[in-house]
Amino acid sequence: MFKNARLFRLDTPFGLDAAELEERLATRRFRPCGPIETATLGWAAPLGEETAALVHGVGGCLLMCARKQERLLPSAAVAEALDERVAELEAGEARDVGRAERRRLREQIVNEMLPRAFTRSRRTMLYVDTEAGWLVVDSASEKQAEDIVSLLRETLESLPARLPDPAKTPTAVMTAWMLEDSAPSDFVTGDACELRDADDTAGVIRCSKQDLSSDEILNHLRAGKRTTKLALEWDERLSFTLAEDLSLKRLRVGDALLEELDDDEMDPAMRLDAEFAILALQLRQLIARFDELFGLIPPDLAAPAPVPASQEAPF
Structure with a gap:
């Protein structure tokens, strides 16, 4: 369902349920371009045009879809x-x-x-994880993701969402994983990466279908280059390319998790619902793992630590 994932941290709890969010989105429902409009942007049904609901909720996650239509005038x-x-x-x-x-x-x-110009439409999926406090946008483009977040902010009149500000620099962490072969046991490095000069963003090496542990690759890191993108597989559940801004590209759910979807009797809407339930749960756990590795949530926003048993109030 999602091929990319751009993460936005919610500074305050998302206070709307599915019905309330549906009512808000309906005020900006998508409509086609008028005769002299160059583009329109609004909310569409995430489970397909044959359905009417603008919000689909599963396990504390609220799925939405933004649709943009543009007139193509070369x-x-x-x-x-x-x-x-x-x-x-x-x-x-x-x-x-x-x-x-x-x-x-x-x-x-x-x-x-x-x-007389032709029109082109683009759908962008996104969801709010109300339990974990994250907004996830399926976009490979930073600008496109920001445009969708701006649309949601305008629709809701307020949305305190911001990009992650990790305590540990992802570039330094990924470089160490490659250089020292020190990736955590639940992460397996793939066969693709992007390396850049630390002091010159124009100097870049992109590797695909390569042995990332070879001396040819490691020598670039020893010479001072830093890992800005790295293909990873997490716990046989998700594979993706992790970028220095903690966005995910080429996101794919593991085959074992999708075996239960091999049912010819499922209609498209049911399949999308099942895919989203699997994806949202896995991404929730992956983001929590990222928090452990990179420090995504500031201490003042993190959940309070559990009270030791010896200090718990008696019943």
Whole structure:
């Protein structure tokens, strides 16, 4: 269901249940582009257009879907039409067309062409884990994820969500895992990584289908490069590429977890529901593991430690 995961920490508990969130999202339900609109963005049904609900809740997680539609109007086509219009005016009226008039002509041409332009839609899945306090967006693009978070913030009028601020630098941790072969026992390094110079972001080496423990790769790390992306498999449950901002790409659920979905009688909505239940649970546990490794949750936001048995109040 999710091919990527960008994480946003909620600073305060998410105070809406599925019904309340549904009511809020309905105020910004997706609608197609109008004749002269270049793009529209709103909320759509996460389980498919054949369903109506804008929120689907499973195990304390609220699944949503943002849909964006854009009119495809190539700039080259606009430029060509503008050149033709300018040439006609200059030839017919024996004068030069100035910059301000060219700008007005371009706006006129865009308004004429937009109603005939093709449209393209893109759906972006996201969910709020109300129990763990995280917002997860299926986006490989940081800007696209921020746009979706902004839409949710505008819809709810308030959403205290921010990117993770780990206590331990992921780049340093992943570099040590590779250089010292010290990854935790529940993580297995894959065959792909990205290495960058510590003082020059332009110097980058991308490796795919390589033995990451070979001297060829390790020598780059010994020379000062740092691991900014690393392919990993976690506990045979999830495989992904971990980036330095703790986003996940090429996310995939382990085959063993998906065996129960091999049921030809399941309709698409039922399959999506089952996939989401599996994915959300695994990501909740993975994020908790990341907190142990990188320190994602500041001490003032972390859950209080359990009271020792000797200090518990008597019944």
